[in-house]
Amino acid sequence: MPWKKSDTAIPFCKVCFSPIKNHDFVSFWDPEPLVCPKCRMAMNPRKHEEQIGKWKAVSFYVYDEMIQAMLYQLKGCGDYEMAKTFLHAYVLYLRWRYRTYVLVPAPSFKEREEARGFNQVEAIFEELKLPFCHAVTKVDNIKQADLHWKERQDIGKHIVWNPKANVVGKRVLFVDDLLTTGATAKAVCRLLEEHKAKEVRILVMARTPKKEAEGHQKLKIP
Ligand SMILES: [Zn+2]
Structure with missing residues (x-):
């Protein structure tokens, strides 16, 4: 029998x-x-609140092996269905909590996004059904994972403001799939303030464990 996933009762x-047979313990929300x-x-x-620079940030998971594998499935393999799984259980809460905000997704490099067919950050956060404002883009195909900690702090050089974007007087929520050093988040939040956003906050799906993020140096193979 061919496997169908959308029109089956289970x-x-x-x-x-x-x-999914028994989900009573979460079925309430x-x-x-x-x-x-x-x-x-x-x-x-694990909902976690912290301060990134002068901005309040909330994350929902720790970037462990499980989340890493799921993100790889989404970003590396282009499995769009995976995107909804992360915040699905919190959608109602998040929609209410940030009802007065516009979402600014983390900057991505357009050509890589086109190759994948979708933007993974938007895919994760689109269930919130809040307006997106594409305020920033990445000017070159730079991957954060390939950068050393110090180089990451200069990430702002690779991020450009979209001249059509208008955040004047708006409450803005910067959203991203992963927070590591917070360098990207800070660079974007700074730009948002320069462009007169009324309030700026950060919401990320997962966060790298702190020690790892701060001391992270890529090993050089001799
Ligand atoms: Zn399962």
């Missing part, structure tokens, strides 16, 4: 593909779960 976990209880436990959601 929902399948988007991570491990097993049927997540009546149509996308991941099974086992995967949800493994994803280990």
Whole structure:
């Protein structure tokens, strides 16, 4: 029998593909779960608030092996369905919490986005159904993961403001899939303030464990 996932009565976990039989413990705020209880436990959601520069930031997961694998599935393999799994259980809360904000997605390099067919940050946050403002783009195909900590602090050089964007007097929420050193977030938040946003905040799906982010240096192979 051909496998159908959309028109079957039993929902399948988007991570491990097993049927979601019993989800009573989350059904109150997540009546149509996308991941099974086992995967949800493994994803280990933990809402974390912190200060990035002068801006308040909220993250929902720690960037561990599980989240890393899921993000790879989304970004590396182009599995669009994976995008919804991260914030699905918090969508109602987030939609209400940030109802007066416009979302500014992290800058991406257009050509890489076109190759993948979608922008992974927008894919993760579009369920919030809040307006997007494409205020920033990346001017070259630079990958944060390839940069040393010091080079990451100069990331602002690679980010440009979209002259059509208008954030004057608006509450703006910078959104990204991953927060590591916070260099990108800070660079964008600075630009948003320069362009007269009324209030600027940060919301990220996952955060690299702090020690790793600060001391992270890429190993050089001799
Ligand atoms: Zn599962």
